[in-house]
Amino acid sequence: MWHKNQTSSSDFTLLGLFSSSQTSLVSFLFISVIFVVAVAENILMILLILSDSRLHTPMYFLLSHLSTMDILHISNIVPKMLANFLSGSRTISFAGCGLQVFLSLTLLGGECLLLAAMSCDRYVAICHPLRYAILMDDSVSVVMAGGSWLVGTLNSIVHTAYLLHFPFCGSRAIDHFFCEVPAMLKLSCVDTLVYEGGVYVSGIIFLLIPFSMISASYVQILLTVLHMKSSQARKKSFSTCSFHMIVVIMYYGPFIFTYMRPKSYHTPGQDKFLAIFYTILTTTLNPVIYSFRNKDVLGAMKTMLKNNLLHKEMNREKT
Template identity: 80%
Template structure:
């Protein structure tokens, strides 16, 4: 296969989630509403955590970073989908595609590590409450958050450089709604099997190990809770853990299935469907599951709303 002359046109074409037709207007409207909702609720959570000193704890500090990652992640993808739909074009520049890959990998990898850090925080708080101040001090929480960003960035630099280095043959049409590594590898006209091995290694570091840590943490949390005498406490803990695990599975499951399969096993429709979970749904659900069901966050929100009329006066 002969690589196409990349000097003629370096732009890619994104086929997107839907075609520019009247029947797609409902799906487009729903996507736009979800985008606004996700940005609003995550921004509100960050403001609440920053404003209310009762929320100045390691758990909420990590949550604020999760919300910031979710805002950046959905903003990296959905505005381009919306712009292409409204304009009727589907192109994305080589630089724009590279930036999408770079930022997406930072946030996907960083969020995987951050979710594991948050599960560790809950494990220490419930299973070792007397040692919580020592094991989850402010410096430790800052280290966990910054480590998630740093390791995610280093991983993204390596993978982005490799993916953009591959020559793309003939069609530069990406059958996806954003520039994602597995979809781009299908356009390459060289053997990418060695690079795919590197993806598996990253998958073990960012997906399998954190997911295993989260699962073990929640098993130990449930074991500790079962030993308590209060049936109300057990019921509340079961409810909280079950909701958290549903979101974790929704995030890690499709992510693992997408990035840890050989290129030949990928189908465009399946990849787009799976990507919706970890790029759109979980950023929308994270604030609701992790915080807005929490009485401390609800109290902080009530206090902020009460202060609004006073500020106007």
């Protein structure tokens, strides 16, 4: 018990992405810009959906939750990474590390389920348009979004509690840019085989099954698109589906490869490179691919800009 308490009160060290070299300064600036862009565009997406009645549909309701998850997720990881680089300190407290694990698992798991829900929404909209209003009413979209948050949170509670229960002996240096399960398992001095089995089960539930559902949905969508008479409509639908699938593969591919491999097959450099895709890059790409290429969203942006300009002109006239 004394050993466990002593371990629990100790800080971890995040080795991170950056060293003190000039290359790291470029990487730091690049990550900083991506962070600002990702947060700004996701906040803009949420504001557009809330303010414009044209976007009060199940699809955009789910997209607003995706943007919320993306903001929380990148904010959970990047600010600490940047702060450590600026301060020269790479430490993170036991509680801080536990919070990172909990939030990352909640948001990653919830986003996996939410992306599957969004693909189902698109499948119904394109393949069964006449039944869309019945099959995808407001209550269904609320259940989808709420279920993603709830199931992701419950899964995270179990995994976080189990992971932090392990004693961490010897080096407490996590060779990663945030506290992630595979990297932390390497520091444990006890057998984690049973827990790894639980990770595989969660991987099947949160990764393989949703990815299979998304793939099946887009196959059906493409088959429906092939029967469209308009060549322009076919071209537009193919373009949309291909971009969606690229982002899905960028998210699920590295995620599956990281969490569905045995601990002995992990290498720090590879894990950090793969994690960049599902923690930083897709967070930035999601609003662009799912929203900003859409004419309804572009219309809502134009309306918001016009309203802002009118508001400024009225204020000038008053003054």
